[in-house]
Amino acid sequence: MTEKDFIPSAYTKTAHRGSFEWSAPSNIALVKYWGKKENQVPANPSISFTLNECKTITKLTYEHKEDADRVSFDLLFEGQPKESFRPKIEKFFDRVAQYLPFLKEYHFTIDTRNTFPHSSGIASSASGMAALVMNLMSLERLLSPDMADDYFYKKASFLARLGSGSACRSINGSVVVWGEHAEIEGSSDLFGLPFTAEVHEIFRNYQDTILLVDKGEKQVSSTVGHDLMHGHPFAERRFAQAHENLSTTRKALTDGDVDTFIKIVESEALTLHAMMMTSLPYFILMKPNTLEIINRIWKFRSETGIPVCFTLDAGANVHVLYPENVAVKVLDFIKSELLGYCQNNQYICDEIGTGAVNLQY
Template sequence: MTSKATARAHPIQGLVKYHGLRDEADRHPYHDSISVCTAPSNTTTTVEWEPDASEDTYVIDGEPVEGRGAERIDNVVDAIREHAGFDHAVRVESENSFPSNVGFGSSASGFAALAYAACEAAGLELTRPEVSTFARRGSSSAARAVTGAYSDLHTGLNDVDCRSERIETGVGELDGEPFDPESDLRIVTALVPSYKETEAAHREAADSHMFDARRAHVQDQLAEARDALREGAFHRIFETAEHDSLSLAATTMTGPAGWVYWQPETIAVFNAVRELRTESDVPVYFSTDTGASVYVNTTADYVDRVESRIAEVGVDTNVWEVGGPARTVDDALF
């Protein structure tokens, strides 16, 4: 047992998103979900098991974590403690390189880095799919951030079934040139700062009259996305992601709280993307998770033009690429 380790993980953009949980404690989703990790955005987390300490301590971006945030961290570290067969206290410090709670998947990278570092520090020799089952207990999306790139979290009622696996992608063709989903994708992020509460949306998901329709429809979305990724088919992959974003929003907006998280800038980005695609024949699609910020998916050849147009909306932009799996790093936070 090494007792201390540092890990880094990338957040995710949901392509076919999960919504709602069968089991809130172990965070078993109702159906599979597919995402792509985004880099260079990342979370770095250092974990040290402290057998002589009397209590756990959690710090994120320099601030102590309490309340529900601490409970979610407890879910992860308690499961790892049980698996490792000890009852040591733990010290956790974490830093994000990008804004959190704005719809850019910070909980995914956060719990992925936590689980990976905690397992490494405990001396557990586990595969990434196995580590993903611990990360899932903090955030279902974190399971996919452990395995990285394009990953699929399978539904299930136990850790053998409900884990993430990497999807192997193929090279397709776009505009007469090869398109590799892992090296050629560019993601223009449109930051729309608007705090969102994802847990509340998941908790009331099944109360929407649209929920059963989404569960039926999402199976076709999953099949389409998997096949398109294996074919390297840009338009099929990201048209599916765009359509799924609208389906997810329809379900959240028709829940008991009538939760609308899009802002005027969000809609303006949607319109700019559709204008580029329909009037200028640019390969570009939008995608959102549960938040007001937008992912704009395009290719390396078109990214400068797309970013320029999105910036005209009046939002802050960045350009991200496909990120890899969670991994250990040397630059410890303490």
């Protein structure tokens, strides 16, 4: 498919006022996307686990208006006006206007909330954009009721990508690939694709306990970080490595090879932060407690043989990944040895989820 496939022909129905409500989850990349081309196209493919509990819940109310010269909307975050979010939403609407030509015909009220701390390294932009897009696609489907499900979800992922790259991986579950890859049929830079191979049962209920090392705003946004991959001395080798690691991860997920999974996932997390530390300007998003947690996880795994590992997003928080069948032992370890390194002893227990959910059904 190309971008043109997502430009609709004339709508067959009309809608005057109403509302939709969707939840969309965050996701955690196993093979990381870092660096992008024009129009939110990734410089390398990535693969992620869709989460279940860390999500954004967004209600979109729409009302038809007479003046159709510009997009108009009110934005509420956790019940209160949030003007600081407005520029990002306006930029998103500008990007998607040709694909959603009805946008200027309505006034929208966007009422959104998270089940996790905003801007704390848990990809709130991914879940937020995904939830908003699912509502907009529901409205488009009302105007074009013959829309097929496959097209609905591909276009949703395509649009979400234009708001936040990783948001395209938050539409579906439970394992999602984004970016063209030679071994994955149908993979695309334009949208995320559910992993179609049979995932081994050991990975089907995988757990993700997120240790909140630092709940504050990141000093450097992901957008700025991605831009610093242009001209990065290690960029081309990194992009090639991501393709190689995706091949290896794909096989590990189908074979149930937890040891290989651990090696790739931890290496990818450290590589992501190595790219940040070797860009110009350089920056460090890990905190001292991030490193303490990593070292304790390594020590615990070495001493017990329990297959627990870590990954990181573009922030200081640590995602602790492990199979469901060792959950009791790992949670005991987390509570006894790791919580002291978390801000206010806070953590979130999550697991693989299924993607966006329509809350009006």
